[in-house]
Amino acid sequence: MQAGGLWRSTLTLLAGGALAQALPLLLGPWLTRLYSPTEFGQFALMWTLATNVAVVGCARYEFALPLERDDGAAALLMGLCLRVLLGVTAACIAAGLLLWVWRGGELALALPLAVLAGAAAQGMTLWATRQQRFAQLAAARVLQYGGAAVLQLALGLAGIGAWGLMLGPVLAGLAAALLLARPAPVGGWRVLVAQRGAELKAIARRHRDFPLLNTPHAFAGALQDSLALLIITGLSGDAAAGYWALALRYLKAPAGLVGGALSQTLYPRLVRAADAAEALAVVRQVMAALAALALPLLVALLLWGPQLFAWVFGERWMDAGHLAQALAPYIALHFIASPLSVATMAWQAQGWALRLALVGQLMFVAGLALGLHLGGLIGAAWGVSAAMALYFGFFFWALATWKRFPPFTAAPPHESLA
Numbered sequence: 177m178q179a180g181g182l183w184r185s186t187l188t189l190l191a192g193g194a195l196a197q198a199l200p201l202l203l204g205p206w207l208t209r210l211y212s213p214t215e216f217g218q219f220a221l222m223w224t225l226a227t228n229v230a231v232v233g234c235a236r237y238e239f240a241l242p243l244e245r246d247d248g249a250a251a252l253l254m255g256l257c258l259r260v261l262l263g264v265t266a267a268c269i270a271a272g273l274l275l276w277v278w279r280g281g282e283l284a285l286a287l288p289l290a291v292l293a294g295a296a297a298q299g300m301t302l303w304a305t306r307q308q309r310f311a312q313l314a315a316a317r318v319l320q321y322g323g324a325a326v327l328q329l330a331l332g333l334a335g336i337g338a339w340g341l342m343l344g345p346v347l348a349g350l351a352a353a354l355l356l357a358r359p360a361p362v363g364g365w366r367v368l369v370a371q372r373g374a375e376l377k378a379i380a381r382r383h384r385d386f387p388l389l390n391t392p393h394a395f396a397g398a399l400q401d402s403l404a405l406l407i408i409t410g411l412s413g414d415a416a417a418g419y420w421a422l423a424l425r426y427l428k429a430p431a432g433l434v435g436g437a438l439s440q441t442l443y444p445r446l447v448r449a450a451d452a453a454e455a456l457a458v459v460r461q462v463m464a465a466l467a468a469l470a471l472p473l474l475v476a477l478l479l480w481g482p483q484l485f486a487w488v489f490g491e492r493w494m495d496a497g498h499l500a501q502a503l504a505p506y507i508a509l510h511f512i513a514s515p516l517s518v519a520t521m522a523w524q525a526q527g528w529a530l531r532l533a534l535v536g537q538l539m540f541v542a543g544l545a546l547g548l549h550l551g552g553l554i555g556a557a558w559g560v561s562a563a564m565a566l567y568f569g570f571f572f573w574a575l576a577t578w579k580r581f582p583p584f585t586a587a588p589p590h591e592s593l594a
Contacts, residue, residue: 192311192313192314192315192316192317192318192437193314193317193321193434193437195318195322196317196318196319196320196321196322197321197322197429197430198322199318199321199322199323199325199326200321200322200324200325200429201426201429203325203326203328203329204325204426204488204489205488205489205490206329206332207325207328207329207332207341208422208489208490208493209490210329210332210333210340211332211337211338211340211341212415212418213414213415213418213419213422213492213493214413214414214415214418215337215338215341215418216338216341216417216418216421216422217405217409217413217414217415217416217417217418217419217421218281218283218338218414218418219283219338219341219342219421220405220417220418220420220421220422220425221405221406221409221414221417221421222281222283222284222286222287222290222342223290223341223342223345224398224401224402224405224421225275225287225402226286226287226290226291226294227290227294227398227401228395228398228399228401228402229264229268229287229291229295230290230291230292230293230294230295230298231294231295231298231394231395231397231398232264232295232391232394232395233260233261233264233265233291233292233294233295233296233298233299234257234258234260234261234264234295234298234299235257235260235386235387235391236386236387236390236391236394237253237256237257237260237380237383237386237387238254238257238298238299238301238302238303239302239386239390239521240253240383240386241253241254241302241303241305241306242302242305242306242443242444242447243383243447244306249379250303250306251361251368252368252371252375252376252379253379253383254299254303254361254368255368255369255370255371255376256371256376256379256380257299258299258365258368258369259369261292261295261296261299262369264291264295265288265291265292265295266288268287268288268291268292269288271287272284272285272286272287272288273285275287282339283338283339283342286339286342286343286346289346289350290342290345290346290349292350293345293346293347293348293349293350293353294349296349296350296353297316297320297349297350297352297353297356299353300316300352300353300356300357301313301316301356301440303356303357304316304356305440305443305444306444308444309356310440310441312355312356313356313440315355316352316355316356317352317437319348319351319352319355320345320348320349320351320352321348322348323344323347323348323351323352324344324345324347324348324349325344326344327340327343327344327345327347327348328340328341328344328345329344331343331344385524385526385527386526389526389527389529389530390521390526390529390530392530392534393526393529393530393533396530396533396534396537397533397537399537400536400537400540400541401424403537403541403544404420404540404541404544404560405417405420405421407541407544407545407548408420408548408553408556411548412548412552412553416553419493419495419496419499419553420496420499420553422489422493422496423485423496423497423499423500423503423557424503426500427477427500427503427504427507428507428510430469430473430511431507431510431511431514434466434469434511434514434515435511435514435515438462438466438515439514439515439517439518442458442462442515442516442518442519443518443521443522445458446458446459446518446519446522446523447522449522449584450584451584452578452579452581452584455519455522455523455578455581455584456576456578459516459519459575459576459578460576462515462516463512463516463572463575463576466511466512466515466516467512469511470508470509470511470512471508473504473507473508473511474504474505474507474508477500477501477503477504477507478501478504481497481498481500481501481504482494482497482498482500482501483497484497484500485497485500495553498554499553499554499557502554502557502558502561503557503560503561504561505561505562505564505565506557506560506561506564506565509564509565509568509569510564510568512568512572513568513571513572516571516572516575517529519575519578523578523580523581523582524582525578525580528580532570532571532574535567536564536567536571539563539564539566539567540560540563540564540567542559542563543556543559543560543561543562543563543564544556544559544560545559546559547559547560
């Protein structure tokens with residue numbers, strides 16, 4: 177895919193992503209008037225835990241799909257992903273029951289479905305990404321994210337409380353996965369899941385870096401949100417967790433929109449780079465463009481964060497606006513870093529990325545805990561921004577000056593990925 181193709185594909189995904197994010201943003205003010213900060217906090221804690229498991233629900237084998245040039249091998253790898261996901265979902269049934277007994281919240285019973293929905297949507301997204309079905313990916317993003325907000329609204333009007341917040345994204349995620357599952361591979365999905373034998377073991381071994389290195393990396397990345405909510409809930413209550421969750425949900429929406437679309441096209445572009453100079457040029461170009469987009473967001477939040485949140489979501493959510501103001505530096509840096517994380521997978525540097533990510537998680541939690549101790553919830557937000565500024569600064573410098581590239585192998589000129 178040439179540079180022009182990269183940006184055209186990105187714009188296709190951005191168009192779908194814009195609509196997908198527009199619906200939650202437009203419906204957000206209504207949702208915050210239907211659901212209380214406490215209900216948002218209860219949902220956020222359980223959804224974050226489910227997401228933490230869902231990101232590794234296929235043992236990250238799905239991220240190896242763009243590396244497979246052969247369609248048969250890719251189908252075999254996808255079958256492996258689905259078998260792993262079924263095992264993880266079964267384990268989550270027991271975990272959800274234990275969590276319900278321990279914590280008492282009925283939302284814990286939805287954990288297996290939430291994990292299944294999130295991991296299945298992610299796996300099918302990479303399956304469609306390998307085949308470059310970008311229009312279908314855009315439609316799936318609208319269904320998954322926009323559909324979740326619409327369902328949350330409908331269920332909120334029905335008055336079922338925090339369950340409405342949970343069931344919306346679960347049902348929408350499952351629907352998006354089903355959309356991306358078409359067309360099915362030769363023989364159908366059931367045949368893929370049932371595959372056994374030496375070939376399956378061989379492909380699992382060939383991509384073992386993904387479960388061994390990328391799985392703990394991804395899990396650690398998601399774990400920081402889980403730990404943050406657990407700490408805030410334990411020390412400040414469900415309402416405080418609701419403020420924190422709402423602030424991050426809407427502040428990270430631009431990163432989800434741009435980062436999700438760009439990473440789906442950047443990853444195969446970096447895999448197929450002709451040499452180190454081309455790979456570095458692409459990364460630096462993307463980094464500069466993202467920084468230019470992040471700057472206005474940073475300035476707006478620093479100047480008008482509390483007023484914006486009170487105006488959009490209602491006066492009872494002004495505390496979330498103060499959090500947004502303090503989190504602004506972190507959000508701007510995360511916006512830039514989010515799509516660039518695929519570079520370490522393309523450059524086969526997952527061991528390095530894992531070590532760096534673990535340092536980042538420790539810095540995040542340390543900044544949060546120290547800030548919470550010194551300055552309450554707002555102090556926690558400033559602590560996170562300060563700690564992550566150091567972390568992301570090193571990450572950007574490392575990518576922009578990268579030297580440890582794998583051997584470059586250009587794709588055949590008439591190769592088809594479909």
